[in-house]
Amino acid sequence: MTDIPATDDAVLRVTDLRTHFPVRSRGVFPKTIGQVKAVDGVSLSVAPGETLGLVGESGCGKSTTGRTVLRLIAPTSGTIELDGTDITRMSAKQLVPLRRKAQMIFQDPYNALNPRHTVGTIIGAPFEVQSVSPPGGVRAAVQDLMARVxxxxxxxxxxxxxxxxxxxxxxxxxRAVALRPKIIVCDEPVSALDVSIQAQIMNLLKDLQDDFGVAYLFVAHDLSVVRQISHRVAVMYLGHIVELAPRDSLYSKPLHPYTHALLSAVPLPDPRAQANREQIRLSGDLPSPINPPSGCVFHTRCFRAEDRCKAEVPELRELLPGHTVACHFPMFDLEVGTVIRGPQGEVSELDAPEVRPPSEVIADVVESGGLARATGVDYVTGPDATPPD
Amino acid sequence: MTSASAPFLSVQDLSVTFPTEDGRVQAVDGVSFSVERGKTLAVVGESGSGKSVTAQAIMGLLDRRLSSVTGHAWLEGRDLVAMDDDEVRRERGSRMAMIFQDPMSSLHPFYRIGAQLSEAVLVHQKVSKQAAREQALEMLNRVGIPDPRTRIDNYPHQLSGGMRQRVMIAMALINSPALLIADEPTTALDVTVQAQILELIGNLQQEYDTAVIMITHDLGIVADIADDVAVMYGGRIVESGSVDDIFYRPQMPYTLGLLASVPRLDQVRAERLDPIPGNPPSPISLPPGCVFQPRCAYSDRVADHACEGVRPELVDIGGGHAVRCHLDGGQRLAIATDVLDALAGSGA
Structure with a gap:
């Protein structure tokens, strides 16, 4: 895999990480008959105080990645560096002091807390486990934390x-911020919550980041939530990062066909904008991670796939500043009228995106009483369609 | 089919209460709406808003011994609420059907999907087993199950989540019902599969001229498919109207709060979102006045603490747009303009 542009002081650096789970046959003497390649060659880094969003659909390996970087799951190969220390092969005992630096927030707030412990015990547990005596005592520290959140x-x-x-x-x-960790892995922290509560929690995470400078590896399937909270975003598909870019670059100029499809599938909470959107429908289901497709893992569902995609694994390449993509045919060149072929040969055409002068848009906003928005699809039809090799 | 005057489905003053150990739970409180064939009504709300219970009451899925349902749900002139269990059961699956978030709530794990689909046909139509199987096959094909001749003999566990959802939709629509209620049908699915399922429901709706009630918490889905919207909070409809009314001319502070809470895919909002403070009310102890008052930032603008003590009524403010709020029209408009301007500004 290619080098990920990273600052030297990355709080978390993961290189070519693989997490495979053995598939065993049944019977008295089970044999390993295959591997579920949940994470298959992931490289990423998170800078101090940064939020890296990790998005993808179920089964893409984003949660396994999140857990593996904290060594909650054993990696198969690759390296994990936490704040400059290689923790890939550390024993559980050696890891204990490092747990102060890295914490986790879980999706299900019902199962992540021991029902028989009081809130004070739960939030105070990190102090006890790490034998830390905060000034003023644990109780005061816990109550401070409670007020803070x-x-x-x-x-x-x-x-x-x-x-x-x-x-x-x-x-x-x-509980996660009690020991002022440098990084918190957040695994779908708001997906079980109602919309209004979701926004409250996202604001809280942002405030804590501003106050403590904590970095987040933010694992989520909701692309709108990820856009709101992340500085950079990595898109995963079948164990691979297919695109990794600064937030605005990813959302305004997605280069990977899968990112395109993913973004176009999310309905916008704006009826007029939604009605005018170009949507790319992916057909079929996610292939099995036991037998991932050859070449580019996305080629079986890709509307731009050609023979090369079946044979050659695309490397992650930096095609825009900080914007890397693993695709033989990145969507630089998608022009109006481009014929899109579905995997079964269905043909659809990209309609001309509606591009309107700002004055017209503003007039529309005033007329409709506020919320109408420009709906131009921001495809790059730049001249530089030949990527650097 | 329907007469020109009466709507296809008309729900009037529907209320549902559950007696519990902690007291009487008013889950649904005086809900009224109507849906025409071929149209989609989205019912939006957070957990505990009563949106699912409303659907279950219409479908006759609530146990009458454990709940009390009052009001009316007129389906082409016949009141579903007044029917006895057998009558409702005959309607359900033939003229009306429901799909759920979890497909395994509708599929039996021990039977092949073909048998389950055929059974739905055999219960409501007088046809041979062979004809029922043919119908099942055709329906599987129509909902986009690849290789239906093989899949028809699969058990539910052999299918992926998206495929099971399709099978459940096939089962719901196999008798071409005139009314389909979908309760968060795509919440458990990935976005790409969600897009496929919503498109499928839309296509089948057009084909059969089905009235659809879509229950969801996702404003994106509402914007995508709804003609009309009812926003529920604390068991009541707090605002209803056309989809444009709700998204472009909202007036109830709760609706405004929802719109402001949602992160957007197509724009970067201000670094901090502007969420509604506090938590949704417990249906056991609803506030006596306006159910939204404890979380409302504007109730102090109403004289005499009316929001705390007096229950506001749902008032039509013109063109079928109704709002349940004590603020007067001018105040609501000023607040709405402020909130929407702030949203549009942060997106620029």
Missing amino acids: GLNPEHYNRYPSEFSGGQRQRIGIA
């Missing part, structure tokens, strides 16, 4: 069942 410190002795889903997520967050 928006919980009532007087609820110190309550049990998780007495809190709502959003409040439980706040408890999990308080």
Whole structure:
């Protein structure tokens, strides 16, 4: 895999990480008959105070990546460096002091908290496990944390069942930031929450980042949430990172056909913009990670795939500043009227994106009382369609 | 089919209460709406808003011993609420059908999907087993199951999540119902599969001229497929109208709060979102006045603390757009303009 542009002081650096799970035959003497390649050659880095979003559909390996970098799952190969220390092969005992630097927030705020422990015990556990005595005592520190994440410190002795889903997520967050870690892996932290609560939690994560300079590896399937919170975004498909870019670059100039399809599949909360959107429908399901397709893993569902894609694995290449993509035919050249072939040979055509002068857009906004938006599809039809090799 | 005057489905003053150990839970409180054939009504709300219970009450899926349902749900002039269980069961699966978030709630794990689809036909139509199987095959084909001749003999566990969702949709639509209620049908699915399923529902709706009630929390889905929208909160409809009313001319502070809470794919909002503070109310102890008052930033603009004590009614403000709020029209407009301008500004 190619080098990922990274600052030298990356708080987390992962190089060519692979996490494979053996598939065993049944019977008295089970034999390994295959490997589920959940993570297959992932390289990424997270700078201090940065949020790297990791998106993809279920089964793409994003959660396994998140857990492997914390060594909650053993990696098969590759290296994981946490704050300059190689933790890939460390024993559980050696890892204990490093857990102060890296923490995790889970999706399900109901299962992530011990129902028999009080909130005070739960949030205070990191101090106890790491034998840290905060100035002023654990109780004061915990109550500080509770206030910081928006919980009532007087609820110190309550049990998780007495809190709502959003409040439980706040408890999990308080526990994760207790020891001021350098990085927190957030695994779908807001996907189980209602819309209004989701926004509250995202704001909280952002505030904590501003206050403590903590970095996040933000694993999520919701592309809108990821756009809101991330500085850079990596898109995963079948165990591979297919595109990694600064946030705005990824959302405005997606280069990988899969990223395109993913973005176009998300309905916008804006009826007029939604009605005018170009949508790319992927057909079929995710292939099995036991027998991933040859060449580019996406070629079986790709509307731009050619023979080369079946044979050659595309490398991640930097085609725009900081914007890397693993594709033989990145979507630089997608012009109006381009014929798109589906995997079964279906043909559809890209219609002309509606590009309107700003004055017209503003007039429309005024007329409709506020919320109409420009709906031009931002395809790059640049002259430089030949990528550097 | 329908007469020119009466709507195809008309729900009037529907209320559902559950007696529990902690007291009477008012899950749905005086909900009224109507849907025409070929149209889609989206019912939006957060957990506990009563949107799913409303659907279950219409479908006759609530246990009458454990709940009390009042009001009316007129389906082509016949009241579903007044029917006895057997009558509703005959309607369900033939003239109306429902799909759920979890396809395994509708599929039996021990039977082949072909048998389950055929059974749906045999219960409601007088046809031979062979003809029922043919119908099942055709329906599987229509919902986009690849290689239906093989798949028809699969068990549910042999199918992927998206395929099971398709099978459930096939089962719901196999008797071409005139009314389809979809309760968060794509929440458990990936976006690319969600797009396929929504398109499928839309195509089948056109083909059969089906009235669709889409229950969802996702404003993107609402914008994508709805003709009309009802926003529910604390068991009540707090705002309803056309999809344009709700997205471009919203007036109820809760609707505005929802729009402001949603992160956007197509624009970077301000670094911080502007969420509604606090939590949704518990249906066991709803506020006596406006259900949204404890979280509303504007209730102090209403005289005499009316929001805290007096229950606002759903008032039509013109063109079928109705709002349940004590603020007067001028105040609501000023607030809405502020919020929408802020949103448009942060997206620029």
